Amino acid sequence: xxxxxxxxALKRVTIVGEAVLETRLVALIRAAGAKGFTRLACSGEGSxxxxxxxxxxxxxxxxxxxxxxxxxxxxxxxxxxxxxxxxVVAYVDEVHVVRGDKYI
Amino acid sequence: MDxxxxxxxxxxxxxxxxxxxxxxxxxxxxxxKLPEALHSGLSAYLLLAIGLKGGIxxxxxxxxxxxxxxxxxxxxxxxxxxxxxATLRGLGKLGVADAAAIAAHYGSVSVVTFTACGTFLDAxxxxxxxxxxxxxxxxxxxxxxxAIFLARRTTAGTAHWGETLRExxxxxxxxxxxxxxxxxxLSGPAAEQVKPFFVDPFRGALTLFLIDMGVxxxxxxxxxxxxxxxxxxxxxxxxxxxxxIGALVGDLAGLSLGGTTVFATMVASASYIAAPVAVxxxxxxxxxxxYLTSSLALTFPFNLTVGIPVYHAxxxxxxx
Numbered sequence: 001x002x003x004x005x006x007x008x009a010l011k012r013v014t015i016v017g018e019a020v021l022e023t024r025l026v027a028l029i030r031a032a033g034a035k036g037f038t039r040l041a042c043s044g045e046g047s048x049x050x051x052x053x054x055x056x057x058x059x060x061x062x063x064x065x066x067x068x069x070x071x072x073x074x075x076x077x078x079x080x081x082x083x084x085x086x087x088v089v090a091y092v093d094e095v096h097v098v099r100g101d102k103y104i
Numbered sequence: 105m106d107x108x109x110x111x112x113x114x115x116x117x118x119x120x121x122x123x124x125x126x127x128x129x130x131x132x133x134x135x136x137k138l139p140e141a142l143h144s145g146l147s148a149y150l151l152l153a154i155g156l157k158g159g160i161x162x163x164x165x166x167x168x169x170x171x172x173x174x175x176x177x178x179x180x181x182x183x184x185x186x187x188x189x190a191t192l193r194g195l196g197k198l199g200v201a202d203a204a205a206i207a208a209h210y211g212s213v214s215v216v217t218f219t220a221c222g223t224f225l226d227a228x229x230x231x232x233x234x235x236x237x238x239x240x241x242x243x244x245x246x247x248x249x250x251a252i253f254l255a256r257r258t259t260a261g262t263a264h265w266g267e268t269l270r271e272x273x274x275x276x277x278x279x280x281x282x283x284x285x286x287x288x289x290l291s292g293p294a295a296e297q298v299k300p301f302f303v304d305p306f307r308g309a310l311t312l313f314l315i316d317m318g319v320x321x322x323x324x325x326x327x328x329x330x331x332x333x334x335x336x337x338x339x340x341x342x343x344x345x346x347x348x349i350g351a352l353v354g355d356l357a358g359l360s361l362g363g364t365t366v367f368a369t370m371v372a373s374a375s376y377i378a379a380p381v382a383v384x385x386x387x388x389x390x391x392x393x394x395y396l397t398s399s400l401a402l403t404f405p406f407n408l409t410v411g412i413p414v415y416h417a418x419x420x421x422x423x424x
Contacts, residue, residue, distance in 0.1 A: 018384070020384050021385075024385075041140065
């Protein structure tokens, strides 16, 4: 049995928001210090329901692996700019990442 | 051709019937719905094709012939959000942001409604100026900017003007439309090369797109409860007011009978591609259920079925 690969504990921030916000959300997580992200087109339902544009798609889901400080920065920026008027969901969980030092 | 015949011609076109099929599909909860990527690809195709067609004709038209209609387009684009906003505020007692958001949609233009008017006139055998689709590109933007300005004049919150302008002018829909116009005007006779793809299959693609539009519109019908009686009346009557003004202005600008009909339809129509995106970002406090439901679920089907023949009748009356 080879040794298990070493992992680093990081925060995974997941944001699901209106597709019209995609470029802005990407800019937001970049500005907060995230090194990269994964983007998925998705759809679903929540308390708001209404989307401004079917042309831009329904929702976008962004996932990024970051340090706890960057995760906090992302969440505060989201709360400040988007929570009031837009359909945005954000959550953080702890993940154990192989080659985790790449992300901080 | 008498009025009844024109209405019949309009209602029984494959495009309008396709739209009706989409509505029926949504009402019976069928799984008819184009994949998102196809919907988005089809709209890009339609916008580019419409621009291209207008551009080719624009290249042929003498500049003098164009100046009147172009000035008329900009004049209406800049002023129609003002009277829409005043009506929504004064009669509808809507909040500033909601009134401005709706005014942006009704001042801007629906490209699909414009196209439906063109196919209606083709079927009725009425000619219209080929450069009209270039005018659509110029009608799309000003109203959105004026309406956002109206809202930001009195409300707090920053408009992020640079970003908003970029969004409206370089947003997918305007860029594809204007880009098509430029490609058509610059390439001239060489544009013949792309005709088999952009011209001949156009109406088929439009019919497919309209089925999807029907599904989307019908899904919005549920939101009508949230919009209230005033907005329903606004969405059905404002197009008639705007259409009559459009017919008058188009006639004064020297457009032909067909061109006047198209211009009236453009002014009567409400955007649901360019405006919602720009408004969602620039006026986030406005409720999308109000502006999208009224433009997509009410005004669009109204214009498609009843509006276009009515605007044609007004244009005929003015030209008589």
